[in-house]
Amino acid sequence: MALRSVRHYPGFLAVTVLCLVVLYAPLVVVTAYSFNDSPSITTWGGLSLRWYVDVFTGPEAPRFRAAAWNSLSIAFLAATIATGIATAAALAMLRAGKFKGRSLTFALINLPLMVPEIVIAVATLIFFTMIGFTTGYLTILIAHITFCIPFAYLPIAARLQGIDGSYEAAARDLYATRAQSFFLVLLPLMAPGVVSGYLLAFIISLDDFIITNFVKGAGMETLPTAIFGSVKQGIKPNIMAISTLMLAVSILFVTLSYFINRKGR
Amino acid sequence: MAGVGSDSGASAETTYRSARVPLLLPTWLMIGVFLVLPVALMAVYSFLTKEMRGGVIWDFSLAAYDQFFVHRGLFGDEPPTLEWTYISVFGRSIIQAAIATVLCLLIGFPTAWFIATRPPETRGVWLFLVTVPYWVNLLIRTVSLRFLIRENGPLNDALMGAGVISEPLALINTDFAVQLGLFYSYLPFMVLPIYAAVERYNFTWSEAAADLYATRWVTLREIVLPIVRPGIVAGCLLVFIPSLGAFLAPNLLGGAKNFMIGSLIEEQFKKSLGNWPFGAAVSMILMSLVLILLMIYARSAARQEAR
Amino acid sequence: MTNAVDIRKVTKVFGTFTALHGVSLSIRDNEFFTLLGPSGCGKTTLLRLMAGFEEVSGGEILLFGQNIASLEPNLRPVNTVFQQYALFPHMSVIDNVAFGLKMKGWTLPKRRARAGEMLEMVHLSDFADRLPTQLSGGQQQRVALARALAPQPKVLLLDEPLSALDLKLRQAMRMELKQLQQGTGITFIFVTHDQEEALTMSNRIAVMSAGRVQQIGTPREIYETPVNRFVADFIGETNLLEVEVAAIAGDQAEVILPGGQRVTCSSATTEKGRHHLSVRPERVTLGTVGSGMQAVVEQVVYLGTDLQVLVRLDGGTAMQVRIQNAARTEVPSPGTRVGLTLEEGAARLLAD
Ligand SMILES: Nc1ncnc2c1ncn2[C@@H]1O[C@H](COP(=O)(O)OP(=O)(O)OP(=O)(O)O)[C@@H](O)[C@H]1O
Ligand SMILES: [Mg+2]
Numbered sequence: 001m002a003l004r005s006v007r008h009y010p011g012f013l014a015v016t017v018l019c020l021v022v023l024y025a026p027l028v029v030v031t032a033y034s035f036n037d038s039p040s041i042t043t044w045g046g047l048s049l050r051w052y053v054d055v056f057t058g059p060e061a062p063r064f065r066a067a068a069w070n071s072l073s074i075a076f077l078a079a080t081i082a083t084g085i086a087t088a089a090a091l092a093m094l095r096a097g098k099f100k101g102r103s104l105t106f107a108l109i110n111l112p113l114m115v116p117e118i119v120i121a122v123a124t125l126i127f128f129t130m131i132g133f134t135t136g137y138l139t140i141l142i143a144h145i146t147f148c149i150p151f152a153y154l155p156i157a158a159r160l161q162g163i164d165g166s167y168e169a170a171a172r173d174l175y176a177t178r179a180q181s182f183f184l185v186l187l188p189l190m191a192p193g194v195v196s197g198y199l200l201a202f203i204i205s206l207d208d209f210i211i212t213n214f215v216k217g218a219g220m221e222t223l224p225t226a227i228f229g230s231v232k233q234g235i236k237p238n239i240m241a242i243s244t245l246m247l248a249v250s251i252l253f254v255t256l257s258y259f260i261n262r263k264g265r
Numbered sequence: 266m267a268g269v270g271s272d273s274g275a276s277a278e279t280t281y282r283s284a285r286v287p288l289l290l291p292t293w294l295m296i297g298v299f300l301v302l303p304v305a306l307m308a309v310y311s312f313l314t315k316e317m318r319g320g321v322i323w324d325f326s327l328a329a330y331d332q333f334f335v336h337r338g339l340f341g342d343e344p345p346t347l348e349w350t351y352i353s354v355f356g357r358s359i360i361q362a363a364i365a366t367v368l369c370l371l372i373g374f375p376t377a378w379f380i381a382t383r384p385p386e387t388r389g390v391w392l393f394l395v396t397v398p399y400w401v402n403l404l405i406r407t408v409s410l411r412f413l414i415r416e417n418g419p420l421n422d423a424l425m426g427a428g429v430i431s432e433p434l435a436l437i438n439t440d441f442a443v444q445l446g447l448f449y450s451y452l453p454f455m456v457l458p459i460y461a462a463v464e465r466y467n468f469t470w471s472e473a474a475a476d477l478y479a480t481r482w483v484t485l486r487e488i489v490l491p492i493v494r495p496g497i498v499a500g501c502l503l504v505f506i507p508s509l510g511a512f513l514a515p516n517l518l519g520g521a522k523n524f525m526i527g528s529l530i531e532e533q534f535k536k537s538l539g540n541w542p543f544g545a546a547v548s549m550i551l552m553s554l555v556l557i558l559l560m561i562y563a564r565s566a567a568r569q570e571a572r
Numbered sequence: 573m574t575n576a577v578d579i580r581k582v583t584k585v586f587g588t589f590t591a592l593h594g595v596s597l598s599i600r601d602n603e604f605f606t607l608l609g610p611s612g613c614g615k616t617t618l619l620r621l622m623a624g625f626e627e628v629s630g631g632e633i634l635l636f637g638q639n640i641a642s643l644e645p646n647l648r649p650v651n652t653v654f655q656q657y658a659l660f661p662h663m664s665v666i667d668n669v670a671f672g673l674k675m676k677g678w679t680l681p682k683r684r685a686r687a688g689e690m691l692e693m694v695h696l697s698d699f700a701d702r703l704p705t706q707l708s709g710g711q712q713q714r715v716a717l718a719r720a721l722a723p724q725p726k727v728l729l730l731d732e733p734l735s736a737l738d739l740k741l742r743q744a745m746r747m748e749l750k751q752l753q754q755g756t757g758i759t760f761i762f763v764t765h766d767q768e769e770a771l772t773m774s775n776r777i778a779v780m781s782a783g784r785v786q787q788i789g790t791p792r793e794i795y796e797t798p799v800n801r802f803v804a805d806f807i808g809e810t811n812l813l814e815v816e817v818a819a820i821a822g823d824q825a826e827v828i829l830p831g832g833q834r835v836t837c838s839s840a841t842t843e844k845g846r847h848h849l850s851v852r853p854e855r856v857t858l859g860t861v862g863s864g865m866q867a868v869v870e871q872v873v874y875l876g877t878d879l880q881v882l883v884r885l886d887g888g889t890a891m892q893v894r895i896q897n898a899a900r901t902e903v904p905s906p907g908t909r910v911g912l913t914l915e916e917g918a919a920r921l922l923a924d
Contacts, residue, residue: 003627003642006471007382009481015375016391022372023398023452026409029419033412042417085291092288097279105289108296116510116555118527119307120300122548125534126310126541127303129320146299149292165278178280209404210512210527214534224404231517235412243405254400258393469658472625475645476652477672477723487671491662 027247034240041237051241058238060230067226071206074141074222079202082148083156086197087190089149090157095165112147120147121214128215135217143215144205151204152197159193192260199257203250304552311545321541329546351529351547355554358525361440361515362508365447366455369504370497372448373455377496380456381463392460399453407513410449414442414518438520446514447504454503462496495569502562506555526551574637576601576727576759577622582631584617584783591617593783594631599727599761600775601636604753606762608770609780610806615763616655618780619729622761623652636726646675651720655731657712659704665715666691666700672723690718693752710741717752727759734769746773767807771795779803796917799840800924804850811851811891817844817921825921830887831865835914839921848922853880854894855918858904864913867891869904879903883910 034052038045055064089109093102112120124143128135167189171181187194209224216225223246230239281288311329313321336348380391398406413420414436421433436442470492474484490497508514512527519525526547533544577599584592591614599605607615620626622633624645632641640648651672659668666687673683691697694714704712713733720728730749734742750773753760764770770777771791779786779794779802787799798804801812818834819826825839827849841847858881867883870890874897881893881904893912895901904910 003624003644006475006481006484006625006645007468009375009378009485012375012379015372016379019372019376019452019456020394022449023395025420026406026413026449027398027401029413030405030409033419041412085295088288089292091281092285095278095280096282096285096288099282099285105292108301109292111296111300114556114559115300115304116506116551118510118512118530119304119548119552122530122534122544123303123307124299126307126545127299130306142299146295149295165280168278168280172280181280203400207402207404210531224402227404227408231408231411235408239408240412243402243408246402246405250401251397254393254397258389262389467656467658469654469656470660472623472645473652473654473658473660474671474675475625476623476650477719478646478675479671480644480646483675488660492660 030240031244031247034237034244036237036240039237041235041240051237052245054238055241055245060238063221064223064226064242067221067223070137070140070221071223074137074144075202075205077141078144078148078205079152079198081145082201083152083194083198085145086149086152086156086201087194089153090160094157094160109150109153111150113150117147117208117210121211124211125214135215136220139215139217140212140220140222143211144208147208147211148201148205152201155196155200156190156193159190159196163189195260196257199253199260203253206246206250307545308549311542311549313542315540315542326542329540329542332540332543333546333550354524354526354529355550357523358509358527361443361523361525362447362505362511364444365451365508366501366505368444368448369452369455370501373452373500374459374497377456377459378463381460381466382468395456396453398449403450404513406449407446407517410446411437411442411517414445437518438523440519440523442518443515443523443525446518447508447511450511450514451504451507454507455500458499458503459493459496462493466493495566498562498565502558506558509555510551574601575599575634576603576636577761578634578637579618579622580632580634582618582621582633583629584614584621584626585629591783592621595780595783595785596631597778597785597788599759601759602757604750604760604762604773604775606764606770606774606777607780608764608767608777608806610765613780614783615765615780616731619652619731619761619763622727623650623729624648649726651723651725651728653713653716653720653728653730653733655733655735657704657716657733657736659712659715659719661704664701664703665696665707668704668715669719669722671719676723687718687722690722691715693721694718709736710745713737713745717749721752721756721758724756725758727761730760730762732763732765734764735766742769749773771807779806781806797838797840797920798850798922800922801848801850804848804920804922809853809892809894811853812922813849813851813889813891814846815849815921816846817841820844827919827921829865830885830889833865835919837919837921838917841921841923848924850920850922851891851914852918853892854878855915856891856893857913857915858893858895859911859913861909861911864911867910867912869906869908869910871906872903883912885912 033041035047035049036044037048037050055061089105093105120143124139125135128139133139163186167185168181171185172178176184207224209228212222213225213228216222221229223242227239227242230236310321312325312327314324314326314328316322332348333351334348336346337343376395380388380395383391412418416433416435416437420436421430424430425433466489470488471484474488475481479487510527511525512531515523515525516528530544530547530551532538533540533547575598579595579597581594581596582592583590583594595614595618607618609615617626621628624640624643628641632639634640635648635650660671663671666684669690670683670687673686678686688697688700691700694717696711696714696718699707699711704715707715713736716733734745737745746769749760749762762773771794774791776788776790777794778788781802787794787803789797794803795807798807804810805812813830815827815829817825817827820839820842823839824836825841826834826836827847828834829849837849866886869881869883871882873880873882877897878894879897879901881895882890883893884890891912
């Protein structure tokens with residue numbers, strides 16, 4: 001009998017593999033079936049790209065194109081604005097010492113993570129209805145910026161916290177103004193955190209279904225709401241093609257973020 | 266959820282002290298106006314009278330909470346008793362979320378442990394593999410799962426093809442499908458905090474236990490689990506809370522009879538058959554439940570810290 | 573009588589790195605045995621093999637005659653005091669001490685009574701209900717000791733248990749540990765890189781370097797008759813001079829010192845040729861010009877109890893000499909010419 005390290009527990013490898021199988025099986029299956037050359041989702045009719053062609057040129061193409069444009073432009077704007085707000089907040093939270101209202105602000109930043117999504121959705125809908133704001137693109141954007149702030153904040157703050165104050169002190173000592181020392185010293189050092197925060201916010205915005213569904217108003221669609229509307233009638237092959245495309249985008253993003261983080265270290 | 270209860274400490278640096286108000290103003294405005302204020306309004310809404318085609322009449326009323334808790338019969342003429350309909354929706358949601366949490370823990374702990382005990386070079390890759398699915402759109406993941414486990418879907422095909430079963434498994438539209446969906450949605454939330462705790466765990470403690478005659482599994486129970494408990498508790502909360510209010514998994518995998526809180530709330534805001542004050546009241550109850558849980562957690566985390 | 577531990581040609585390989593190269597040593601029952609060597613020489617590795625945290629790559633380990641090389645650590649009657657103590661952070665001091673007894677199936681009252689006795693022995697009865705983090709380093713060290721001794725192991729392994737303590741405490745603990753070993757009769761295998769610790773506490777010492785045992789012996793043997801340059805240099809201070817062996821007989825050799833003088837000294841080798849000679853600086857006397865090896869004083873360093881005199885021999889070799897800082901000591905000034913004479917036992921011819 002071989003002596004095993006105390007770290008070793010029999011069966012844990014098997015559970016990990018099972019875990020990965022469960023996590024990936026649905027994605028792999030949908031990806032595979034998106035290349036299915038058959039109008040039915042139950043039978044396999046050989047490999048083809050017809051459903052990808054359908055996504056871009058088929059009868060539903062205009063609807064999906066509009067939804068994709070909304071999703072991407074909202075994600076871009078929301079992530080950009082939320083990252084800006086979060087960067088400013090991180091500077092104040094971590095480079096301004098202790099001050100009154102600091103822990104309250106911390107709670108505020110984290111609030112979107114603590115309130116259940118569906119509750120945020122309800123509250124936001126009620127708010128916009130009450131102030132008489134027409135629900136649509138702008139309301140979705142505002143809601144997305146709000147709940148993206150903590151997701152952008154976390155990686156930025158984590159990065160900033162790991163940067164020693166002496167770098168800025170050295171810059172100031174060498175006659176840099178506060179703005180110069182921020183743009184020339186601190187920001188480049190913070191960059192991996194800012195980029196991670198941005199990517200995270202972008203994906204979170206793209207991902208959102210429930211809040212968008214509440215505040216989107218009539219006729220306005222993002223990709224998730226459009227897909228949800230379609231799958232209510234059953235999963236069609238073109239949905240699988242769209243899903244696979246979105247999957248590819250997500251994996252591209254997370255891979256990017258992984259390598260940026262690794263380089264940042 | 267990852268930041269709950271962990272305030273990153275203020276550093277001694279005060280470079281931006283004078284600029285802190287303008288720096289924080291956008292945050293205060295965005296979250297204050299578009300989240301705190303709406304939640305406050307929602308609280309107010311839950312005490313208003315419903316209007317027939319969605320919306321409210323500005324008359325103070327306890328009708329929403331009355332509808333939730335009190336049963337007066339179909340015509341409102343029976344003596345008031347406790348209304349079970351909605352409480353049981355909550356009960357079912359809590360049970361579903363709890364089972365999903367336990368599933369996540371049973372799979373997530375060994376996974377987290379396994380990853381944390383890999384050599385540092387390969388650890389990142391394992392962690393990456395576990396987190397990638399989380400980055401994929403939740404709706405797409407849920408739809409994919411539905412596609413996989415449906416009556417004549419690939420899973421049943423494969424199992425029947427392999428001769429494991431002769432009849433297709435009725436997985437879709439069951440409680441189990443919902444649990445599986447929740448498990449699938451939130452598993453990384455369980456793995457990551459436990460992983461972080463195991464990474465900080467000093468394996469010499471396990472060696473000391475083995476040296477003092479404890480077997481592997483006794484060591485796990487007596488030493489490892491108590492020490493990494495904060496990570497486990499955090500993971501359970503991070504899975505349980507979003508599961509409780511989940512909408513997509515019950516809606517797409519559970520079918521009509523496996524109703525959960527998320528669907529109950531959503532129904533109240535469908536234009537034609539909505540009841541906004543009631544929807545607001547259910548949201549208030551859900552939010553209170555979650556905040557109470559988080560407060561208990563923050564308390565015990567603070568006490569842990571103090572030790 | 574069987575040995576407590578027999579280590580036979582044990583090899584340990586980590587990946588491509590060999591941490592132990594065929595180590596053999598025997599540790600007698602009741603002995604205070606020390607593994608001494610510089611950082612990274614494999615002391616901890618050897619200890620972990622004995623405790624069962626790692627598996628040997630080759631060779632065997634016998635515990636009272638029984639081969640334990642692949643026995644799980646929880647099945648070995650061996651306990652360890654860890655370098656950083658590894659006290660369980662979620663258990664009180666007394667629960668820590670009682671843990672091994674609990675695992676051996678002792679009942680609660682019995683194990684509490686015994687743990688109480690152990691705490692009394694290390695003078696920590698008042699701290700029984702504290703958590704380990706609420707103790708000082710020295711107190712934690714004693715808890716670790718009590719915890720490892722409570723199940724009455726046949727062999728106690730101690731991995732640099734004193735290294736985290738400050739100097740005064742370390743010196744006090746040396747005596748306590750030694751007394752504890754004599755009182756309990758348990759075999760102690762003690763790891764340290766501190767030669768003073770090793771010399772003051774041990775019955776025998778194994779000096780290790782780069783995964784090999786260099787020499788095994790009593791503290792006196794190790795200091796007075798080192799076998800090679802590594803041991804001579806690692807234990808205490810020494811001057812290493814390259815010399816020619818003129819004659820060799822048994823364990824005595826006649827060597828030619830730089831400057832041509834011949835001396836007779838004990839030898840670790842039976843081969844003629846060029847070897848190194850270890851000359852202990854405190855056994856060299858500074859004399860007047862003409863006697864012994866001729867040298868010039870280059871620098872005098874004040875060390876409090878001693879003075880260190882750095883000299884250069886006429887051949888160009890640098891040496892150091894220790895003289896006591898007594899009231900009547902004449903301090904030579906730099907530039908003075910002196911003659912160095914070797915006292916009895918000052919020199920030792922080494923194998924390399
Ligand atoms: N698990 C391991 N994997 C790879 N190399 C290891 C491992 N454990 C120890 N080593 C290597 O083996 C050699 C001996 O290590 P060991 O810990 O036994 O040294 P040591 O004599 O106890 O040193 P110290 O006084 O610093 O504690 C070192 O070079 C170390 O890097
Ligand atoms: Mg060591």
